[in-house]
Amino acid sequence: MSYINYLLRRALQSIPVVFGLSMLIFVISRVIPGDPVRLALGPEASEQQVQALKAEMGLDQPIPVQYIDWLIGVVQGDWGMSLRTNNNVLSDIVARLPATIELVVLTLVFAVLLAIPFGVIAGTNKDGWQDHVSRITALFGVSMPRFWVAIVLQIIFVVTLGLLPLSGRLSDGVEPPPDVTHFYLVDSLLAGQFGTFVDAATHLVLPAFALGLATLAQVMRLIRSDMIDEQRKDYVLAAQAYGLPNNLVEYKYMLRNAFTSSLTVIGLSFGFLLGNAFLVEIVFAWPGMARYGVEAILYQDFNAIIGVVIVVGVGFVSANFIVDLLYGYLDPRVRLGDQ
């Protein structure tokens, strides 16, 4: 019962954040100087045509009225028309979201899977050379711009070594697998197209690495410091006194506790990766939502800008929400604490 209370309370807290974000971005996008509508129609359009399109899009109304109209539209699936593609922004985003999600999820999996062993090794060898190497690697990892890492990876692995493809989601001439989940890795396996799977996977390696390096560094350092905290606890001493093998104590008991507290950062990273995929998608010509967002910004395509920001914002808030739910589930003190 109290868990459901906690869940509801936490859900209620997320709502004002999403509303606030939508209001904020809506106002920002409506005060755009210059005239996006004229930009979209081109210099030959008459003043009448510009005014007509503005009236059609409701841009002649006061901003609060426009906001309410827009909100009603959003609920009904009408996210406004993109000035660049002339489609409903929602369908534009839905078409591009799976590519971004596939990249972000794979990046997160890759970052966490590598972070765990490295973090445990660094934490159990505190101040040893492994710890120093991990500390410096981590600082490099968060200090290098992701888009630049992406370019350097291209120079090394594509141009010089010729090992991996330069850009895109699939090689030229490879047909996308039959659409089931929109994720190429999953769809190709479902269809039994192993060649397509390998091709899609090789296209993901460099973007995932470039995008995930900073997350890998953060999670690794967090697991390290949590492992160090765990080491001081009595149960570890007891387990060691019983003569349990070190590996068992480290990976089974300590890591479980250390990982629980790393959950927050992992959850937060999902939102951050979604927001940071922009630059990496541009470098790898990844056909995702982020690239759509950047083009929308360059063309002042305001409905598309709002749509992309809202989707990323909701993704971010939901990730936090899910993390809190897991947290409350794993640690009763959290859900009972602030009642």
Added chain:
Amino acid sequence: MNMATEKSNTRLPSTEDTAQQERFKQIKRTFQSFLQNTLSVVGLLMILTLVFAATFAPFIAPYPDDAGAGVHFDRASQPPSLEHPMGTDTTGRDIFSRVLFGARLSLMMGVIVLSIAISIGVTLGLIAGYIGGKTNSIIMRITDIFLAIPPTLLAMAVVAATGASLFNVMVAIAFSWWSWYARLTQGEVLSIKEEEFIESSQALGSNWLRTTFKEVLPNVLSPITVKATLDMGFVILVGAGLSFLGLGAQPPTPTWGAMIAQGRNYVTTFWWIAVFPGLAISFAVLGFNFIGDGLRDAFDVEVN
């Protein structure tokens, strides 16, 4: 500190003086522990180098005119050599010279963005904490919204609305960056309001402005210093990202991000155009991270 010693010469040491001396000792200890950390000293040297290079860019740069829109097709796209340590770009400009001038822009941007963000954050935090009640909840709800948005995304949206320029990028990043500082300051005001010595100092007629400067600000100073040092690096990264997308200062301004964007079109032929400006960004951010890490350990504060 001079004032404290002067005062103690003229009258008996009061509690205020010993408090100041205690604070001085604490600063000294912090400073010593900072200097014992190899990485933080390395970071300090890196940033001093960078500041030096930025300040004297016109004198150090072998081809200072190349910071602008110079065109020298006779020496276009040359690989690194003694003459051009980082090579030349496709219009023959010396990349090393441009990287030096880029350091000015990046450092300036970091300082300006954080000054604005910290001023807004601290002011709002103080207002929320002191007035309390409805004002507090409104300000803190807004802060929560800003905390929940990735800064890159919000900054991009703001630049999209205001147009691409260096000034707009700085305002946009500052606009999306203040929330953490507001949260910190508000928390500090709330916790200090409860303390007995504040009640007593207010009973003695001390006004809230004095309390703020004497009690609240010194307490938030160390976390803000640590966070701001680390943030210098992150602001430089976000700024580089925005100018990489063409949302920052417009050509021919030599921002590091824009230089990488130019080089990206030539990864298959002229790798040095994109690689060296990125090394400069990494160098700067790494330096600030080294210092920030050292400061965090020395001050023994948790940020984030």
